[in-house]
Amino acid sequence: MTDLPIPIVSAMKKEFAKQGWGKHSLTKKGQLAISQYFQLSGADDKLYLQLTTDDAFRSEWITKNISELSTIYDARPTADVAIDQAKCTVETALKRALLALDYTMLLNKRILCLGDDDFISIALEFLLKKIAPYSATKIVVLDIDRRVLNTISKIAKDYELPIKVDYYNVQEPLPITYTQQFDCVYTDTPYTLIGAQLFLSRAINALKPEEQWELQQSLQAMGFVINSIKYDINSYEGAQILGATSQLLVLQTTDQMVPYIPDQRKFTRPIYTGEVERKSVVYQCNHCKHSLTVGTGNQYTTINQLQSSGCPSCKNKKFSQIKRTVQKTQSQHALGHHILLELHDCDVALLNDVQKIKTIMCQAADKAKATIVTEHFHHFAPYGVSGVVIIQESHLTIHTWPEYGYAAIDVFTCNSKLALQEAVQYITEQFNAGNATQHYVHRGK
Numbered sequence: 296m297t298d299l300p301i302p303i304v305s306a307m308k309k310e311f312a313k314q315g316w317g318k319h320s321l322t323k324k325g326q327l328a329i330s331q332y333f334q335l336s337g338a339d340d341k342l343y344l345q346l347t348t349d350d351a352f353r354s355e356w357i358t359k360n361i362s363e364l365s366t367i368y369d370a371r372p373t374a375d376v377a378i379d380q381a382k383c384t385v386e387t388a389l390k391r392a393l394l395a396l397d398y399t400m401l402l403n404k405r406i407l408c409l410g411d412d413d414f415i416s417i418a419l420e421f422l423l424k425k426i427a428p429y430s431a432t433k434i435v436v437l438d439i440d441r442r443v444l445n446t447i448s449k450i451a452k453d454y455e456l457p458i459k460v461d462y463y464n465v466q467e468p469l470p471i472t473y474t475q476q477f478d479c480v481y482t483d484t485p486y487t488l489i490g491a492q493l494f495l496s497r498a499i500n501a502l503k504p505e506e507q508w509e510l511q512q513s514l515q516a517m518g519f520v521i522n523s524i525k526y527d528i529n530s531y532e533g534a535q536i537l538g539a540t541s542q543l544l545v546l547q548t549t550d551q552m553v554p555y556i557p558d559q560r561k562f563t564r565p566i567y568t569g570e571v572e573r574k575s576v577v578y579q580c581n582h583c584k585h586s587l588t589v590g591t592g593n594q595y596t597t598i599n600q601l602q603s604s605g606c607p608s609c610k611n612k613k614f615s616q617i618k619r620t621v622q623k624t625q626s627q628h629a630l631g632h633h634i635l636l637e638l639h640d641c642d643v644a645l646l647n648d649v650q651k652i653k654t655i656m657c658q659a660a661d662k663a664k665a666t667i668v669t670e671h672f673h674h675f676a677p678y679g680v681s682g683v684v685i686i687q688e689s690h691l692t693i694h695t696w697p698e699y700g701y702a703a704i705d706v707f708t709c710n711s712k713l714a715l716q717e718a719v720q721y722i723t724e725q726f727n728a729g730n731a732t733q734h735y736v737h738r739g740k
Contacts, residue, residue: 339426346426347396357393361385364421367450371414372442379485380440383413391481392418396426400479403431407473407501409465409482409494411436412443416481420456435473437463465493469500477501489730518551577618582611630739631689632711636704636719640729646697649673652680655725656691660684663718665691665708688713702726707738 345352364385374380383391392415395401401423408416416436423430436458438444444460451458463470480501484494514521522545575590578601585608587595595601598614605612645651653672660667665686672682678698684691688710695702704722706715723731 343396343426346393353393357386357389360389360421360425364389364418367417367454368414370446370450371412372440372446374412375440378439379490380412383483385418388413388415388418389422391415392422395419395479396422398479401430401432402427404478405433405476406435407477407480407498408434408436408438409480409498409501410438410484411447411481412438412440413483414447416447416458417450417456419481420451420454420458424456434458435477436460437465437473439464465497469497473501475501475503478503492732514546518549519546520549521545522547573621575620576616578614579617580606580609580611581613581615582606583609585609586617629711629737631707631709631737632713632715633736633738634706634715634719635734635736636706636722637732638702638704638723638726638728639700639731641695641700641702641726643697643700645726646695646700646702647674647678647680649680649682652693652695653682655722656682656684656693658725659706659718659722660686660691662721663706663708663713663715665710665713665718691718700729702728 346356368385368388371382374382391413392401395404395406400406401419406416406419408419416434419432419434423432434457436444436447438460439462441462444462447458448460450456451460480498482494482498484491511521524545573591575588575593576598577586577588578598579586583606585606587593587601587607589595589598589601595604601614602612606614649672653670656672657667657670665688668685668687670682670684672680675681675694679695681694682692686708688708690705690707692705693702704719706718708715719733
């Protein structure tokens with residue numbers, strides 16, 4: 296049959312369709328594969344859709360299930376106000392759990408509850424049993440309160456909930472076992488700023504690397520606050536580059552607004568996708584098999600133009616993609632790596648000792664495997680030390696305020712192979728800082 300002319304094959308296909316033959320359908324195996332691909336294996340898809348699209352149904356569902364969970368939640372230990380515990384209601388726990396569903400972070404995901412006196416892990420598993428009892432979701436609870444851990448562990452055993460619990464003091468470094476392992480983190484931080492910073496820092500360490508952090512970092516640098524992120528507003532016709540949908544960020548201005556790009560002169564760098572990424576796609580005509588390249592610098596710059604014009608050889612308007620290449624028109628890697636380190640609650644005497652600080656900074660450069668060119672350190676009257684270690688790859692600088700137990704350190708290099716984090720960790724340890732914060736900047740990217 297493959298030797299038959301295409302028009303005859305097409306006519307035969309239409310006749311078969313009239314007779315009900317050749318319908319598009321999936322076998323049981325195919326249905327299972329699609330279900331697994333979309334993370335809905337064994338799921339109650341009707342309930343899933345109702346909870347994510349029908350607000351009235353969602354509210355009724357929460358109210359209906361409160362009593363079922365209340366018995367379990369009554370077993371929660373009393374709140375320990377010394378560590379800022381305050382137990383949320385069952386309704387609140389269910390609402391928080393449903394957020395994971397809204398943001399596609401529930402089915403077949405790895406979820407961390409960093410502190411869980413609210414028993415969010417239980418609410419998540421409760422929701423999973425209702426929607427997708429066979430989901431491969433993994434939930435881990437880390438908490439400093441052994442009462443919480445023991446109670447969750449007992450409930451998990453009694454109700455056959457696959458929850459792992461582990462003791463963890465958030466003031467300690469996050470164990471490597473849990474570093475960059477999770478898709479989602481639930482946490483209810485202490486009410487202090489430093490407490491929130493610490494919990495969120497540990498959450499960052501626990502999360503898998505996220506691709507959108509550079510955009511959000513830029514927004515923060517310009518003084519914006521992300522008020523909310525909407526996932527159910529933007530949809531596009533076609534728009535394969537966006538997957539047909541995108542997020543909508545609601546930004547709130549502050550009194551610290553600073554334009555990322557100054558407006559004193561014309562901006563000349565490429566800004567559009569087609570300019571930044573020079574795409575070259577080889578298409579083949581489905582009829583005559585003629586191949587041609589589409590993209591910047593070619594006769595046709597988009598597939599839409601080619602389809603409108605038709606194949607140069609036979610005028611057919613249907614094509615198959617054969618090969619696709621993308622060439623970046625500008626550097627996408629960082630030209631420099633910059634860490635701004637702040638140390639609080641340091642040893643006052645050490646912060647005023649020129650020689651010891653010089654030794655620490657030079658040894659830090661060695662830890663980073665940098666090549667020292669020269670150094671200079673001096674006492675800053677009436678107290679404090681300023682100094683710089685010039686390395687072949689750039690510099691390390693420091694200025695101390697002994698009266699405040701504070702030091703500001705600047706570590707910069709143009710060599711991505713240097714171990715900057717080892718240098719920063721060494722400096723932090725040597726100054727025995729009670730609190731350390733760092734800000735990482737990719738220069739020139």
